[in-house]
Amino acid sequence: MPGSDPPGHPGRTIVVAFIVRRVIAAVLMLAVVSMATFAIFFLIPRALGQTPEGMASRYVGRDATPEAIQGAVKRLHLDDPLIVQYGRFAKGIVAGEDYSLGPKKAECPAPCFGFSFNNNQPVWPTLVDRLPATLSLALGAAVLWLVTGVSIGVVSALKRGSVLDRAAMTVALAGVSLPIYFTGLVSLSVFAYTLGIFPGGGSYTPITENPVMWFQALVLPWITLAFLYAALYARLTRAGMLETMGEDYIRTARAKGLKESTVVTKHALRATLTPILTIFGLDLGLLLGGAVLTESTFSIQGVGKLVIDAIRGNDLPVVLGVTLFAAFFIVLANLIVDILYAVVDPRVRLS
Amino acid sequence: MRKTNALALAALGTVLTMGLAACGGTAGGGGNTSSGNNATGDAASAAKHNDAYTKVVNPSDAKGGTLKYALSDEPDSMDPGNTYYAWNWNFSRLYSRPLMTYTAQPGEAGLKLVPDLAEAPGEVSADGKTWTYKLKKGIKYDDGTEVKAADVKYAIARSNFTDELTDGPKYFAQYLDSGDYKGPYKDKDLNNFKGVETPDDYTVVFKLKAPFSEFDFLAANPQSAPVPQAKDTGVDYEKAVVSTGPYKFESHEVGKQLNLVRNTNWDPATDSVRKQLPDRIEVQFKQNAEDIDNRLIAGQIQVDLAGTGLQSAGRAKIVNDAKLKDSTDNPFTPFNRYAMISTKVKPFDNIDCRKAVQYATDKVATQAPWGGPLGGEIGTTAMTPTTVGYKAFDLYPNGADHKGDLAKAKEALAACGQPNGFEANVAVRGDRTKEVQVAEALQASLDRVGIKLTIKKYPSGDWSAQYAGKPDFVHKNNLGIMIAGWGADWPSGFGFLSQIVDGRFIKASGNYNMMELNDPSVNELLDKGIQTTDATARNEIWAQVDQKVMESAAFMPFVYEKTLIFRPSNLTNVYVHPAWGMYDYTWLGVKQ
Numbered sequence: 053m054p055g056s057d058p059p060g061h062p063g064r065t066i067v068v069a070f071i072v073r074r075v076i077a078a079v080l081m082l083a084v085v086s087m088a089t090f091a092i093f094f095l096i097p098r099a100l101g102q103t104p105e106g107m108a109s110r111y112v113g114r115d116a117t118p119e120a121i122q123g124a125v126k127r128l129h130l131d132d133p134l135i136v137q138y139g140r141f142a143k144g145i146v147a148g149e150d151y152s153l154g155p156k157k158a159e160c161p162a163p164c165f166g167f168s169f170n171n172n173q174p175v176w177p178t179l180v181d182r183l184p185a186t187l188s189l190a191l192g193a194a195v196l197w198l199v200t201g202v203s204i205g206v207v208s209a210l211k212r213g214s215v216l217d218r219a220a221m222t223v224a225l226a227g228v229s230l231p232i233y234f235t236g237l238v239s240l241s242v243f244a245y246t247l248g249i250f251p252g253g254g255s256y257t258p259i260t261e262n263p264v265m266w267f268q269a270l271v272l273p274w275i276t277l278a279f280l281y282a283a284l285y286a287r288l289t290r291a292g293m294l295e296t297m298g299e300d301y302i303r304t305a306r307a308k309g310l311k312e313s314t315v316v317t318k319h320a321l322r323a324t325l326t327p328i329l330t331i332f333g334l335d336l337g338l339l340l341g342g343a344v345l346t347e348s349t350f351s352i353q354g355v356g357k358l359v360i361d362a363i364r365g366n367d368l369p370v371v372l373g374v375t376l377f378a379a380f381f382i383v384l385a386n387l388i389v390d391i392l393y394a395v396v397d398p399r400v401r402l403s
Numbered sequence: 404m405r406k407t408n409a410l411a412l413a414a415l416g417t418v419l420t421m422g423l424a425a426c427g428g429t430a431g432g433g434g435n436t437s438s439g440n441n442a443t444g445d446a447a448s449a450a451k452h453n454d455a456y457t458k459v460v461n462p463s464d465a466k467g468g469t470l471k472y473a474l475s476d477e478p479d480s481m482d483p484g485n486t487y488y489a490w491n492w493n494f495s496r497l498y499s500r501p502l503m504t505y506t507a508q509p510g511e512a513g514l515k516l517v518p519d520l521a522e523a524p525g526e527v528s529a530d531g532k533t534w535t536y537k538l539k540k541g542i543k544y545d546d547g548t549e550v551k552a553a554d555v556k557y558a559i560a561r562s563n564f565t566d567e568l569t570d571g572p573k574y575f576a577q578y579l580d581s582g583d584y585k586g587p588y589k590d591k592d593l594n595n596f597k598g599v600e601t602p603d604d605y606t607v608v609f610k611l612k613a614p615f616s617e618f619d620f621l622a623a624n625p626q627s628a629p630v631p632q633a634k635d636t637g638v639d640y641e642k643a644v645v646s647t648g649p650y651k652f653e654s655h656e657v658g659k660q661l662n663l664v665r666n667t668n669w670d671p672a673t674d675s676v677r678k679q680l681p682d683r684i685e686v687q688f689k690q691n692a693e694d695i696d697n698r699l700i701a702g703q704i705q706v707d708l709a710g711t712g713l714q715s716a717g718r719a720k721i722v723n724d725a726k727l728k729d730s731t732d733n734p735f736t737p738f739n740r741y742a743m744i745s746t747k748v749k750p751f752d753n754i755d756c757r758k759a760v761q762y763a764t765d766k767v768a769t770q771a772p773w774g775g776p777l778g779g780e781i782g783t784t785a786m787t788p789t790t791v792g793y794k795a796f797d798l799y800p801n802g803a804d805h806k807g808d809l810a811k812a813k814e815a816l817a818a819c820g821q822p823n824g825f826e827a828n829v830a831v832r833g834d835r836t837k838e839v840q841v842a843e844a845l846q847a848s849l850d851r852v853g854i855k856l857t858i859k860k861y862p863s864g865d866w867s868a869q870y871a872g873k874p875d876f877v878h879k880n881n882l883g884i885m886i887a888g889w890g891a892d893w894p895s896g897f898g899f900l901s902q903i904v905d906g907r908f909i910k911a912s913g914n915y916n917m918m919e920l921n922d923p924s925v926n927e928l929l930d931k932g933i934q935t936t937d938a939t940a941r942n943e944i945w946a947q948v949d950q951k952v953m954e955s956a957a958f959m960p961f962v963y964e965k966t967l968i969f970r971p972s973n974l975t976n977v978y979v980h981p982a983w984g985m986y987d988y989t990w991l992g993v994k995q
Binding site (some may be wrong): 102105106109110111112117119120122123124126127152153154155156158170171172173178181237240241244245252253254348349350351353357361 | 473477480561565566567568569570573576587588635636637638639656657658659687689690691693694695697698700701703704865867868869913
């Protein structure tokens with residue numbers, strides 16, 4: 053029976069053990085991710101014959117002298133053995149790192165993800181600076197798509213074959229098919245530059261500075277991003293609901309004389325939500341690691357914009373930093389989802 | 404329908420061209436050949452296409468407002484001593500004053516240098532190796548302290564002799580007689596820097612290794628803007644540059660946003676080139692390139708800082724709308740887009756085989772990828788029309804319509820001993836769509852006379868260090884033709900040519916003389932020119948160098964690049980400055 057644990061609360065112990073186990077797994081996972089990313093950006097180029105000078109020449113001016121390139125090699129430690137470079141990176145995360153700015157040294161306290169090769173800024177503060185924009189975008193859009201997507205899916209399933217169902221599914225199909233950089237630019241063109249209802253690109257303002265502007269600037273990005281996901285969730289919910297509504301226990305519930313609304317929400321929807329939650333956790337986790345296309349289209353300086361620019365500019369420390377950051381969110385989201393399973397679906401046990 | 408297509412194109416462009424913006428607008432000079440009639444302008448309503456090219460559009464002395472700039476990329480650095488972007492050599496003058504700068508006028512007149520921090524142009528010694536500048540008295544930093552000669556010396560030392568500030572050019576290190584000076588970060592005693600002397604607080608003396616008659620052009624580089632040693636924070640200096648210009652830093656979030664406000668310690672009486680109209684200047688970095696165009700057209704921002712013009716979707720919109728087109732200008736950039744034909748790779752080591760390529764090329768087809776006539780004018784010389792000393796000539800006339808003279812090409816092939824053509828490779832930066840398209844057009848052109856080209860693509864990041872700029876690699880891989888481009892660092896023949904045609908600059912890696920032309924007569928003319936103090940005689944020599952280079956048939960120009968820049972109606976005091984091929988950022992104002 054729920055809430056009637058045997059003496060000694062083994063239920064709580066199970067939960068704690070579960071979390072500890074998962075956290076250890078998560079840390080190991082992050083270590084593997086960091087090594088894999090490091091290998092992709094440092095090991096493979098080396099293996100393909102890239103010299104430290106060749107790498108350094110990307111981070112100096114157009115006509116850099118051999119001395120300047122050598123200077124950059126030393127400053128960025130590109131001539132160290134790879135294991136030493138990885139060790140320095142790992143140590144920086146735990147213990148911090150110093151960095152030469154010229155006349156003085158810059159300190160980068162733990163967790164130091166290193167300094168950008170391109171603009172010499174420490175990676176961690178940059179990530180922290182970019183996170184609120186990404187959080188604002190992802191959470192706002194998530195609420196929007198979850199509510200609209202699931203509602204439309206439920207209604208579509210209950211009114212299967214109706215005009216409403218068909219219309220909703222057509223729109224959903226469009227939502228899934230149209231890329232964000234298309235819907236984003238169209239919405240900007242219509243609502244910002246022609247009608248002037250919303251501000252244009254690049255107008256994101258932190259909520260702490262101006263909440264009204266924050267909201268206005270995010271409406272179009274939220275809708276654009278949510279449109280894509282809502283469409284997907286509507287289709288998933290509809291399919292899940294249709295399947296569940298045919299189950300025996302729904303018939304039993306109805307036979308017991310339960311109200312239709314209770315049958316739908318308490319029984320059918322609850323079962324349907326389990327797979328939706330799984331995907332939601334993954335989607336949200338991914339987005340917290342940066343909504344690359346939406347942020348690029350609307351010129352929002354978030355984590356996604358940061359990483360796409362870093363990849364473009366071969367800014368390895370930033371790429372590494374964002375990858376770990378994103379992996380962290382995905383692992384965290386998965387952990388939360390696993391815990392929520394138990395709440396939503398009594399058949400799932402944490403053990 | 405057209406709108407949707409344009410938007411789709413815009414969107415596609417955003418993704419595909421994300422990597423391209425970074426390289427646009429590397430620093431340089433240039434100008435336009437039209438005559439300038441300065442300081443008079445038409446009313447906004449009457450302004451036509453290209454009006455800002457020859458005169459000031461929307462002239463106004465009205466102060467106030469916020470002028471908004473956007474950039475699709477982030478700068479190498481906002482530190483005037485650590486940047487190699489043309490737009491930044493223009494923009495940084497808002498907060499830094501080099502010894503010399505360019506006259507604030509459109510047209511050729513703008514290419515004339517005028518003293519800025521200095522009282523007068525440099526005084527050169529009889530042997531041509533010592534240049535002396537006297538500073539104007541009473542010029543202050545934004546904190547109210549006075550600019551001293553030692554600050555100019557320190558600025559040169561930090562920007563040219565340190566391992567940390569690597570983004571700008573190193574011309575001072577190249578030309579100054581500094582021995583083995585280690586730079587101010589390793590050697591704190593500035594007295595050990597012998598290349599620059601400061602006999603008193605208002606005199607700066609440059610000691611050169613060899614005579615260099617164009618030193619005033621170097622003195623116009625923002626690296627000569629003063630930096631007080633106590634305020635230098637190395638690579639972090641860009642966060643809070645100490646200002647001598649009409650604006651000062653309010654805040655700078657690197658890679659994100661820069662805000663400038665009026666500098667009350669700037670005295671307009673000491674400054675003949677700048678204005679101080681807006682109250683505030685805001686720059687957003689890393690903005691969506693396509694969206695920048697839309698915001699410009701909607702008047703939400705005033706200037707695309709890069710100065711490299713509209714993206715393809717924006718261009719398409721302009722071309723189809725006469726009214727919008729009137730709000731654009733189409734200046735030359737400092738760039739020549741060309742192919743270098745190796746003088747070492749067979750069979751191009753034979754000049755007639757190189758001539759065959761020159762005659763057979765359809766230059767209309769190779770112009771198309773740049774955007775047709777709006778993107779560039781068909782080129783026939785190594786120097787661009789906006790370089791001081793440029794003279795028009797065409798040694799390889801390839802038909803009245805520039806589509807190729809196949810008969811001449813076949814004659815050249817016969818003379819080369821390859822009457823039926825041959826197989827060769829053309830190297831190109833694979834991630835630069837336009838250059839790949841040029842290579843394809845060249846491939847189709849040369850196929851007409853039996854020259855079968857194979858396109859070899861290399862990443863642009865290592866293009867110069869590992870591939871086309873590495874003669875060993877070029878020889879080993881038989882790269883006969885290489886597609887490249889060059890923009891001068893200052894608008895003279897020497898500034899344009901020396902790095903790409905001087906045989907003594909052929910480097911084992913990072914080589915820009917990819918054709919490996921080592922013609923003693925070219926090298927001697929360059930030496931002679933740079934020691935000639937009379938400007939007219941000097942410019943004549945640059946034209947001779949150009950002639951010699953083209954005679955080698957190793958240099959094949961495609962287009963003198965042009966941009967299409969948008970001029971919003973709320974932007975005032977707008978004219979294209981010839982030294983940068985973009986608007987003069989120190990003159991702009993905004994209607995409120």
